[in-house]
Amino acid sequence: MDIREYLKKEKEKIDRYLEKYLPPEGAYPSIIHKAMRYSVFAGGKRLRPILLLTAYRAVGGKKEEDVMPFACSLELIHTYSLIHDDLPAIDNDDMRRGKPTSHKVFGEAIAILAGDALFSFAFELMLKTRVPPGVLRKAMEVLTRAIGTSGIIGGQVMDIEGEKLEPDPRLLRYIHSHKTGAFISAAVEIGGILGRGKKKEIEALRKGGGYMGMAFQIVDDILDVVGDEKKVGKKTQKDATSGKITYPAVYGLDGARRRAERYTHLAINSFERLGKKGKVLVEIAKFLFERDR
Amino acid sequence: MDIREYLKKEKEKIDRYLEKYLPPEGAYPSIIHKAMRYSVFAGGKRLRPILLLTAYRAVGGKKEEDVMPFACSLELIHTYSLIHDDLPAIDNDDMRRGKPTSHKVFGEAIAILAGDALFSFAFELMLKTRVPPGVLRKAMEVLTRAIGTSGIIGGQVMDIEGEKLEPDPRLLRYIHSHKTGAFISAAVEIGGILGRGKKKEIEALRKGGGYMGMAFQIVDDILDVVGDEKKVGKKTQKDATSGKITYPAVYGLDGARRRAERYTHLAINSFERLGKKGKVLVEIAKFLFERDR
Numbered sequence: 016m017d018i019r020e021y022l023k024k025e026k027e028k029i030d031r032y033l034e035k036y037l038p039p040e041g042a043y044p045s046i047i048h049k050a051m052r053y054s055v056f057a058g059g060k061r062l063r064p065i066l067l068l069t070a071y072r073a074v075g076g077k078k079e080e081d082v083m084p085f086a087c088s089l090e091l092i093h094t095y096s097l098i099h100d101d102l103p104a105i106d107n108d109d110m111r112r113g114k115p116t117s118h119k120v121f122g123e124a125i126a127i128l129a130g131d132a133l134f135s136f137a138f139e140l141m142l143k144t145r146v147p148p149g150v151l152r153k154a155m156e157v158l159t160r161a162i163g164t165s166g167i168i169g170g171q172v173m174d175i176e177g178e179k180l181e182p183d184p185r186l187l188r189y190i191h192s193h194k195t196g197a198f199i200s201a202a203v204e205i206g207g208i209l210g211r212g213k214k215k216e217i218e219a220l221r222k223g224g225g226y227m228g229m230a231f232q233i234v235d236d237i238l239d240v241v242g243d244e245k246k247v248g249k250k251t252q253k254d255a256t257s258g259k260i261t262y263p264a265v266y267g268l269d270g271a272r273r274r275a276e277r278y279t280h281l282a283i284n285s286f287e288r289l290g291k292k293g294k295v296l297v298e299i300a301k302f303l304f305e306r307d308r
Numbered sequence: 309m310d311i312r313e314y315l316k317k318e319k320e321k322i323d324r325y326l327e328k329y330l331p332p333e334g335a336y337p338s339i340i341h342k343a344m345r346y347s348v349f350a351g352g353k354r355l356r357p358i359l360l361l362t363a364y365r366a367v368g369g370k371k372e373e374d375v376m377p378f379a380c381s382l383e384l385i386h387t388y389s390l391i392h393d394d395l396p397a398i399d400n401d402d403m404r405r406g407k408p409t410s411h412k413v414f415g416e417a418i419a420i421l422a423g424d425a426l427f428s429f430a431f432e433l434m435l436k437t438r439v440p441p442g443v444l445r446k447a448m449e450v451l452t453r454a455i456g457t458s459g460i461i462g463g464q465v466m467d468i469e470g471e472k473l474e475p476d477p478r479l480l481r482y483i484h485s486h487k488t489g490a491f492i493s494a495a496v497e498i499g500g501i502l503g504r505g506k507k508k509e510i511e512a513l514r515k516g517g518g519y520m521g522m523a524f525q526i527v528d529d530i531l532d533v534v535g536d537e538k539k540v541g542k543k544t545q546k547d548a549t550s551g552k553i554t555y556p557a558v559y560g561l562d563g564a565r566r567r568a569e570r571y572t573h574l575a576i577n578s579f580e581r582l583g584k585k586g587k588v589l590v591e592i593a594k595f596l597f598e599r600d601r
Contacts, residue, residue, distance in 0.1 A: 038457060044465045047457050099424060104416035123397035124468055127420065131392060132461045134427060139452035148441035159432035164331060164340050168425045172337045175417050 018298040022065060029061045029068075032083050033090060036140055050121045050129035051136070054094050058112035062231075062303075063089040063202040066224065069299065070206025073292045074216050081145035082209045085154065089202055091137035092158075096167055098130040105175065146209055154205045161201035170194025178258045182265045190260060191232040192225065199228030203296070216289055220296075223285030227300045230278035234304060236261040237271050242307065279304040311591040315358060322354045322361075325376050326383060329433055343414045343422035344429070347387050351405035355524075355596075356382040356495040359517065362592065363499025366585045367509050374438035375502045378447065382495055384430035385451075389460055391423040398468065439502055447498045454494035463487025471551045475558045483553060484525040485518065492521030496589070509582055513589075516578030520593045523571035527597060529554040530564050535600065572597040 033055055038048045064086035071082055101108040101116040102123065109119055118126035141158075144151055160166060170193030177186055203224030207217040240263050262271035282300040286293040326348055331341045357379035364375055394401040394409040395416065402412055411419035434451075437444055453459060463486030470479055496517030500510040533556050555564035575593040579586040 042457070044457070044462055044469065046469065047461065047465045051457075096424075099420055102420065104420060125465070127392055127395065127397060128461055128465055131389075131423075131427070132457050134424070135452060135456040135461065138431060138448070139456055142445055142449050142452065148445045151445065152435055152441045155431070156435050159428060159435065163428040163432055164335070164337070164344075164425050168340065168421055168428065169337055172340045172418070172421055176337065176339065 016295070016298065018295075018302045021295065022060070022299070022302070025065045025068065026061045029064045029083075029087060029090065030056075032087050036084065036087055038136075046121070046125060047128060047132055050117060050125050051133055053120060054098050054117050054129065055091065055133070057114045059090070059094070061090055063093055063198065066199065066202040066296075066299070067206040067209075069295050070203045070212075070220050070224075071210040072206075073220070073286075073289050073296060074207050074210040074212030075292070076206070076210030078145070082206075084140045084143040084145075085151075085205065085209060088137040088141040089158075089198075089205075091133045091140065092162060093198070095130040095133040095137070096162075096171070098126055098133070100171065102126060105171075144209070150209065150211070154208045157201050157204050157208065161197040166193055166197035166201070170197070174259065177260045180260075182260045184265055187260050187262065187265050188229075191229055191262075195232035195235075196225050196228030199231060200224035203227075219285050219288040219293075223282045223293075223296065223300070226278045226282035226285060227303065230275045230282060230300070231303050233262045233271055233275040233278065234306065236263055237268065237275065238306075238308065239263075240268060275304060309588070309591065311588075311595045314588065315353070315592070315595070318358045318361065319354045322357045322376075322380060322383065323349075325380050329377065329380055330429075339414070339418060340422060340425055343410060343418050344426055346413060347391050347410050347422065348384065348426070350407045352383070352387070354383055356386055356491065359492065359495040359589075359592070360499040360502075362588050363496040363505075363513050363517075364503040365499075366513070366579075366582055366589060367500050367503040367505030368585070369499070369503030371438070375499075377433045377436040377438075378444075378498065378502060381430040381434040382451075382491075382498075384426045384433065385455060386491070388423040388426040388430070389455075389464070391419055391426070393464065395419060398464075437502070443502065443504070447501045450494050450497050450501065454490040459486055459490035459494070463490070467552065470553045473553075475553045477558055480553050480555065480558050481522075484522055484555075488525035488528075489518050489521030492524060493517035496520075512578050512581040512586075516575045516586075516589065516593070519571045519575035519578060520596065523568045523575060523593070524596050526555045526564055526568040526571065527599065529556055530561065530568065531601065532556075533561060568597060 037052055037055060040049050040052055042048050067086045067089060068079060071079070076082065097111060098117045100106050101111055102118055108116055110116065117129055121129065141155065162168070170190050173186065173190050174194060177190060180186065200221055204217060204221040207220040239261065262274060266274060279300050283297050286296040286300065330345055330348060333342050333345055335341050360375070360379045360382060361372060364372070369375065390404060391410045393399050394404055395411055401409055403409065410422055414422065434448065455461070463483050466479065466483050467487055470483060473479065493514055497510060497514040500513040532554065555567060559567060572593050576590050579589040579593065
């Protein structure tokens with residue numbers, strides 16, 4: 016299989032659903048719906064929804080459309096967290112995915128509220144997932160643990176606080192595993208839960224997702240140093256000058272690459288426990304390691 | 309019954325549960341858990357949880373402890389929306405409930421993330437409600453509609469945008485019914501749903517809650533003009549100088565009072581449809597109209 020083609024097709028499909036689900040720009044009050052759509056459609060790989068759907072199919076899930084609301088809700092949550100991260104008070108980023116960030120276009124007040132609105136709408140959408148309510152509840156439990164202070168937000172907080180601290184391998188691992196790893200792991204695990212996978216399968220997905228998330232964030236760090244600004248779509252070399260704790264800063268570029276490779280192998284090992292059905296996830300893990308944007 | 313005593317007892321009970329549910333200050337990363345707790349315990353009437361519990365009992369709900377997670381989650385969502393509202397980019401308020409606002413104490417970055425974390429944790433907590441998952445799903449549907457762009461956020465957006473517009477009775481009603489009415493209505497409706505009320509009862513709760521929410525916000529506007537700063541706990545006279553659209557600004561103080569009274573009567577009429585069981589809600593509606601803080 017051609018993994019690039021697979022990811023492209025999946026992305027296009029998810030974009031169509033996002034287009035369908037999100038409130039139209041004209042809906043009152045128009046400005047907030049414009050801002051929500053602006054950030055959601057400013058690009059993005061749709062990685063988290065793709066992982067959910069791929070894991071869902073890997074455990075034998077057949078009714079993709081039934082779980083599409085949950086898949087798309089992950090992208091909305093991801094977008095909310097980027098909008099807030101980019102705010103002047105936090106990372107103060109003017110560009111994201113090659114376009115001006117929300118607060119540059121709509122002002123800070125609307126950017127904060129657009130993030131909040133995407134977060135809120137994600138839950139509204141998620142509840143439309145067509146699975147038995149007990150299964151949905153379980154999937155939502157996994158999600159909420161991954162996005163709170165024991166997940167994304169915990170990682171973001173230490174990412175900010177860490178700028179004042181000495182680069183330290185333990186802190187670095189905490190930030191990456193929480194800021195990125197937890198959510199990617201949850202995306203894959205939720206796919207397994209919604210697809211009614213066996214306990215062992217779900218466990219393999221959860222672990223593999225966690226490793227893949229770590230590799231993903233380390234590659235992100237590396238691309239910030241060596242990446243082509245046009246391809247990456249945001250200012251590179253930013254981490255180095257801002258004092259952020261990154262893998263290249265702590266281990267050097269080669270050390271960072273070796274660690275990304277190691278996590279990728281661990282992810283592949285986990286996904287291979289699913290047998291032939293884990294093949295696509297293995298390919299995604301490889302692709303994410305080799306990517307240049 | 310003494311409604312003041314009832315509200316005081318309920319508040320104390322809810323505070324105990326909030327104390328139990330929220331992550332401890334020492335949990336890593338400590339700063340974000342401190343910020344979450346700071347705003348939650350900076351005062352507050354706990355009106356939304358009390359309304360949920362009161363409505364729950366009004367339809368015959370007996371296991372209060374089972375629905376306490378949902379009740380408390382409403383207070384967390386309310387607190388998140390206040391933290392974000394107070395931010396410099398939005399209302400730029402330094403004081404709230406007689407104490408410095410989150411961003412004054414923790415800085416803007418942590419204040420934004422503390423709001424996000426409370427929002428996220430509210431959903432994590434809500435999922436612990438001990439009712440059949442189908443009932444929970446229905447209650448969550450009502451909630452998510454009330455807090456998104458068709459509810460609170462829609463109201464906040466027009467509250468901001470409205471400062472640039474001429475005071476207009478229709479816009480004013482939109483802002484108040486969305487910013488405050490929708491959530492208070494949802495609190496009461498959710499209590500009815502979790503208590504497995506009859507369709508007619510839930511409808512009476514929903515409507516009564518909406519009217520009561522309108523009255524509540526109009527009284528808030530009035531207190532901003534005539535209230536004692538020490539009692540109200542925030543800077544008064546602020547709306548008048550900021551160009552915010554308020555009931556006193558559009559209808560004068562007497563006109564605003566008459567309208568608050570009318571909404572209170574409509575709320576009472578709705579709650580009286582529940583018969584004797586609606587008595588406490590009727591008392592709360594009266595109390596909220598007569599309050600001085």
